[in-house]
Amino acid sequence: MARIVGGFVAPHNPVMYFNPEGASKQQSDACYAAYGIMADRIKELEVDAAIVIGCDHYILFGTECLPPYVISTGEIEGPVDQLPGLKRKPLASHGALGEHIAKVGRETGFDWTVGRALNVDHSVAVPHHLMLEPTGKDIPIVAVMLACGVDPYLPMKRAWDLGEHIAEAVASFPGDERVVVIGSGGISHHVGDERMGEVNPAFDRKVLDIVARGDKAAMLALTDEEILRDGGNGAMEIRTYACAMAATRAAGGRVIGYEPVAGWVTGMGFAELEVAA
């Protein structure tokens, strides 16, 4: 049976691409080094597939239909929001694993919206570019998109439950794939509002501490009001962290790096998640 062998949380900051000089060389080097460490770990884990948990930025899904959570079950292409050095292209997809998770979900109370030929944005393409491609293996992915950027937001508890469901579904997949999950998102950041550029290291470290402790209760205790106040609208993306933590059974982890990069408008946190036996 397939199994989840590792997990990570990491930012997907597009500003890194279109304004690389926004960070000091020291901060930029630290961030790219963190991505490199994670890529090395993924290679060491001999991974066969990755589940990348991202979130729409009002680029993929419009007012006509705003799904709470989406999973890829076929071809994947992206990012639709191309960046310098990151052009839109087909991404290797593990459609069978995505379809299996969706099927298990339909039978157990998780009515996934499925993308049979899914376009993704930078929230999936950036971790793919910086964490999976450097392994030198064309690791197929399952893309998961949570409603983190557009209301109605997926409740944190539902994101957690979704992660537990993913873990159970992967365990029943009829294959021997070694799978990693990646929770993709920045911590404090404000997207498009008057506080854009503010970063809150205290909030960022609080979130990373919760991740490192695998503290479900503390994660679920973060209210939307607190996140919006202390972390900004972009920080709603930490739902992807909750989902990844739950998918690895909240066994804790280690912080790989943290940089509050005002010029990149984001608290950039990186952590590896342990996987419960």
Add this chain to the structure above:
Amino acid sequence: MSRNTLEKVLYDLSTSGTHKKKFSEDPNKFLSRYQLDDKERALIREYKVRELADLGVNTMLTWGFWLQAGKSNRDYLKIMKREEA
């Protein structure tokens, strides 16, 4: 006043080159296709991003709407902070 159609317009403009072209060629004709009142059409035509955000329009859209027109990020932030751009 509904933020829904305002968001629909901004989403369409941020995701479709065809829509962008039509809007830049004839904003009034483009906006006539949407369920907007005169005040709402003016907010979009005049890039009133602060007022749009105050109506509850998602700021990911207002930011993208501003930038796709080739306007500067510096001016956007001034307007959002209610400073003179």
